[in-house]
Amino acid sequence: SAVISQKPSRDICQRGTSLTIQCQVDSQVTMMFWYRQQPGQSLTLIATANQGSEATYESGFVIDKFPISRPNLTFSTLTVSNMSPEDSSIYLCSVVPGGSTDTQYFGPGTRLTVL
Amino acid sequence: DAKTTQPPSMDCAEGRAANLPCNHSTISGNEYVYWYRQIHSQGPQYIIHGLKNNETNEMASLIITEDRKSSTLILPHATLRDTAVYYCIVRARSNTGKLIFGQGTTLQVKP
Numbered sequence: 590s591a592v593i594s595q596k597p598s599r600d601i602c603q604r605g606t607s608l609t610i611q612c613q614v615d616s617q618v619t620m621m622f623w624y625r626q627q628p629g630q631s632l633t634l635i636a637t638a639n640q641g642s643e644a645t646y647e648s649g650f651v652i653d654k655f656p657i658s659r660p661n662l663t664f665s666t667l668t669v670s671n672m673s674p675e676d677s678s679i680y681l682c683s684v685v686p687g688g689s690t691d692t693q694y695f696g697p698g699t700r701l702t703v704l
Numbered sequence: 705d706a707k708t709t710q711p712p713s714m715d716c717a718e719g720r721a722a723n724l725p726c727n728h729s730t731i732s733g734n735e736y737v738y739w740y741r742q743i744h745s746q747g748p749q750y751i752i753h754g755l756k757n758n759e760t761n762e763m764a765s766l767i768i769t770e771d772r773k774s775s776t777l778i779l780p781h782a783t784l785r786d787t788a789v790y791y792c793i794v795r796a797r798s799n800t801g802k803l804i805f806g807q808g809t810t811l812q813v814k815p
Binding site: 590593620622631632633634637647679681683685691692693694695696697698700 | 738740745746747748749750753791797801802803804805806807808
């Protein structure tokens, strides 16, 4: 498996502002993903973070709202832009370490509240 | 990826086996069954996965029917700390790696 950390663990933000969430892994990984979990709901994939190129977004998610960076094989950021209360969610990164397995492992999540 | 169906909730007595069912009647030959759990707003935790043979690890056992249309996750001796939402996910290993989460089963382990 891999040890995954996220910063911040939680935040309270004002509407109209932006927040950047960091995901750090203790080893190089093949794939990194960002998910959103709205209150009382299951997880929804936002995008696949591609190393050295633009992220691949799922239907309903756009780069202007959720810009993603992945400068290397151990680190990625997700920005939630121009926030509204509807963006209040838990944001989770996940990784596939690669090698002989393609099992996906999740970080602890970032709990975002937008006022 | 094939769709899965799970009961929304289940109860289990502490110390007893918890058997969580999952239906995946449209599963394809190259699709695996994965199980994750999420303990109160933490990140999902990988439990186990399998293709067609039964699998066991330190956390649980996975029983897949011969026709692969359903499976059961077994927690042999449930504890209060096993209270969580359990997700059954079917995914082909050849795809882009993303997981499609359903609503899962909320397991409540009671003393």
